[in-house]
Amino acid sequence: MPRARTSPARSAASHAALILYTFIALAPILLIVMNSVKSRAAIFGSPMLPPTPHTFDLIGYTTVLSEGSFGTYFANSLIVTLVSLAGTIIFGAMAAFALSEYRFKLNPLTGLYMAIGIMIPIRLGTVGILEMMSKADLVNTRTALILVYTAQGLPLAIFILAEFMRTLSADLKNAGRVDGLSEYRIFFRLVMPLLRPAMATVAVFTMIPIWNDLWFPLILAPGESSKTVTLGSQVFIGQFVTDWNSVLAALTLGILPVVALYLLFSKSLIRGLTAGAVK
Template sequence: MSSPSTDRAASHGGLRAAAMARSTFVHLVLGGYSLLVLCPILLVILNSFKTRRAIFDDPLALPAAASFSVAGYLKVLSNASVLGMFANSALVTGVSLALILLFGAMAAWGLTEYGFRGNRWLVLFFAFGIMVPIRLGSVSILQTMVALDLVNTLTALVLVYVAQGLPLAIMILSEFIQQVPGELKDAARCDGVGEFTIFFRIILPLIRPAVATVTVFTMVPIWNDLWFPLILAPSEGTQTITLGVQQFIGQFATDWNAVLAALSLAVLPILVLYALSSRQLIRGITAGAVK
């Protein structure tokens, strides 16, 4: 007959084994999903260092001595218009992000901190902006930009992307601002600190994970967007890199080396941003899940 201590030990051992099995299963699933997501990116980068013949002969093979080539990168980097497209993408993305974070944080602060008539309706209005895709209003947006004489300008893209990113930014930042202890704000007000100082010196540093989350979730759609650059800024001087890659794709022939090289270079800013903000991003997502 087994003793109670032996039964408890066996029970704990079974629980540990079950927990380890669940953890192993979760890691296997996440690892498989990561490979599924990374494989297309790795294929693009690997094939960008291969000759055209090697790309079509064996696209899954690693670059070898006979198939290695940087002709695509040389062509892309020597093309002044391509460098200008990278500059356009960086400018549009950077300005849009700055405005989305600034206006989104200020709007979230106002909606959560101050009570006023119509507050709930305004929150619902911003939530409605998340549910309705902005592309449904492409015709009206184009008509508005034509009336304002903003077609073929980067300003048109910035305005559209700010309007596109604000609803999500406000919703995410509002949830985090609500978690800031009210005692901190009340103590600052008792010391005579102004509202702008409270916002910039106390609130923003405390919601850095949320800011990183909004940054990543907002930058990727803006940087990768093809729809609005094609409609609002298709001229040679205002093309973004996503739209500019199309110049290497012809009706009868395509320079795949240049296309893959340009796409590989276009991925770098996203990877750098994620590497710099991954810790804050994970903290923000985890905190949001716990809430």
């Protein structure tokens, strides 16, 4: 049967809706970036207007890059986020492969246990986590944050990847076993390449909470050498006076990795969502 053609009016409406949704999503980011290059008076006097030659001012970026240790904060956030993502994806994929491939008596209960980890926030165990890190002498280290964020992201990663793995063909894995491949080679050579859309989905949903988190850096790593971008930006917020130019500049610089990740994984993210990775 011939496909129904989309009318020009409907196509125009779809494009208009897409533009509107994009503007709504990007408006807060554009507002922050726009005000980060304006003088303090212009931020409060005309926050919705773009900068002009009279209001353009880079004092916020100058302050952020010259005062404090923003480069260290940025590097800490980047290291913690990337290592946590790698651990979450690798260990989550291994656990998901075991749950989806092997049948054992505790398989349903193990899957339920992982699902409960999604519903119960890890922050409820903050006191216990702090005591564990203190006894292990990991307070004020990036290792403490990496361990916590990896544990935080594993339940969701296992849930998404296990559901995606169940849709993969069993004939491919059985053919590998017939050829004499070990389970590790089947996992890394045959299964992992097919998980790229699902892994991109996990990366996007896991990276943003890690990068924007303030709670655990404040509790576990408040030292100057281990601060993250989100926590480091708080040095410009005082009890009585707030340097809004520096705060907006720090937020703008902190947004860049999130935008870069989205642009890098956008296609794989859409493929992962449409392939049923989160059903």
